[in-house]
Amino acid sequence: MSQQPAPAPAERPVALVTGAAQRLGRAIALDLAAHGWAVAVHYRQSADAAARTVAEARALGAPAEAFAADLADEAACAALLPAVAAHFGAVCAVVNNASRFDYDTVDDFGHAAMERHWRANTAAPILLARALHAHRLAAGGRGAVVNLLDQKLWNPNPDYLSYTLSKAALEAATTLLAQALAPVLRVAGVAPGVTLLSGPMSAAEFERAHRLTPLQRSSTPEDIARAVRFVLESPAITGTTLLVDGGQHLMPQPRDVLFLAQDD
Ligand SMILES: NC(=O)c1ccc[n+]([C@@H]2O[C@H](COP(=O)([O-])OP(=O)(O)OC[C@H]3O[C@@H](n4cnc5c(N)ncnc54)[C@H](OP(=O)(O)O)[C@@H]3O)[C@@H](O)[C@H]2O)c1
Numbered sequence: 001m002s003q004q005p006a007p008a009p010a011e012r013p014v015a016l017v018t019g020a021a022q023r024l025g026r027a028i029a030l031d032l033a034a035h036g037w038a039v040a041v042h043y044r045q046s047a048d049a050a051a052r053t054v055a056e057a058r059a060l061g062a063p064a065e066a067f068a069a070d071l072a073d074e075a076a077c078a079a080l081l082p083a084v085a086a087h088f089g090a091v092c093a094v095v096n097n098a099s100r101f102d103y104d105t106v107d108d109f110g111h112a113a114m115e116r117h118w119r120a121n122t123a124a125p126i127l128l129a130r131a132l133h134a135h136r137l138a139a140g141g142r143g144a145v146v147n148l149l150d151q152k153l154w155n156p157n158p159d160y161l162s163y164t165l166s167k168a169a170l171e172a173a174t175t176l177l178a179q180a181l182a183p184v185l186r187v188a189g190v191a192p193g194v195t196l197l198s199g200p201m202s203a204a205e206f207e208r209a210h211r212l213t214p215l216q217r218s219s220t221p222e223d224i225a226r227a228v229r230f231v232l233e234s235p236a237i238t239g240t241t242l243l244v245d246g247g248q249h250l251m252p253q254p255r256d257v258l259f260l261a262q263d264d
């Protein structure tokens with residue numbers, strides 16, 4: 001924890017966190033709010049939860065505002081960063097956290113599923129990074145982008161095929177964007193392990209899945225938020241990914257951990 005007093009609200013750097021109404025995005029936004037940032041809380045459908053995140057961030061002393069956009073809609077996605085900039089002035093960072101996570105396999109894979117995941121999980125982060133680059137160029141300063149990835153890219157299995165492919169493309173885009181948008185922007189990834197109960201998991205299955213790592217604990221929302229803040233505040237980091245997963249990626253898993261932890 002920093003011993004420095006928090007900067008005055010008007011001096012705080014501004015971060016846009018996508019999908020920040022609840023779950024990991026909320027934890028990232030509130031961690032930033034607690035450590036000297038102002039936060040733009042993006043949401044798609046969860047307006048009430050987004051309003052609660054904004055209220056909690058303000059209670060921490062951070063300027064905060066909610067912004068709605070369906071990131072699968074190219075025009076809505078393109079309008080998001082300008083809307084945040086119009087509200088706050090300069091924007092320094094984008095955390096691409098929002099994500100679609102639907103189950104499919106090779107057997108039921110199709111263009112529709114791939115396109116849904118591609119639009120939200122891959123194309124939107126690229127468009128937001130490009131928009132931040134244009135904004136920082138105009139403002140004459142530097143900035144950073146963090147893409148939320150997934151440990152399963154380093155420990156692959158064919159479950160959640162379209163999701164996995166969309167995140168694999170985002171991991172490649174992290175390298176390509178770091179090349180294309182330097183020196184104005186740094187672009188890096190943070191790859192969580194099993195952090196929150198997702199999909200059809202029971203609470204007991206989640207507890208078991210969370211322990212299926214070399215460290216016998218996967219990541220918590222606080223671990224992920226701390227790693228995102230570390231990347232945002234580390235001026236020499238770009239074009240790489242931090243795996244924050246209790247070492248889950250070191251433990252080969254032939255299927256999604258959901259199935260490995262399942263009750264018989
Ligand atoms: N949870 C985990 O254990 C875990 C593990 C590995 C990686 N990750 C990664 O970490 C990130 C956060 O995970 P999470 O489980 O907290 O995410 P999540 O709950 O599955 O999704 C976060 C938010 O994404 C938003 N979203 C989805 N599609 C959207 C779209 N088309 N346009 C705009 N927003 C959209 C939703 O906002 P609304 O509710 O407002 O509609 C949703 O609340 C994701 O990138 C995920 O891949 C998570």
